[in-house]
Amino acid sequence: METTGAYEAKTHLPQLLKRVAKGEKITITRHGVPVAVLQAPEADRKVPTKEVIDELLKFRKRHALHGLSIREMIEEGRR
Structure with missing residues (x-):
């Protein structure tokens, strides 16, 4: 290099x-x-839509909000 x-x-x-x-x-x-x-960018990697959706659903199962709303998290982040 x-x-x-x-x-x-x-x-x-x-x-x-x-x-x-x-x-x-x-x-x-x-x-x-x-x-x-x-450096040159990596080649674009096409991922099937179904695979992305499946990964998002798996992520949601592992990461629960435990009753928090998005709005509450935004407000907490502003403090």
Whole structure:
């Protein structure tokens, strides 16, 4: 993985993006300290709707609100 300074990254962003599109990872530093990593996004993963619904239902069974309403939780979060 290559490292480049923030100023250099700003100046040469189009070239860096081309390299990232080809699969490279580039660490951007500020004063020698890593602050970001430029890398290509992961491929979009399509999940069947039924699978998502099943996961949500399983989550609901494991996480009960014990009589709290959403409104009460919002008000509690504001305190």
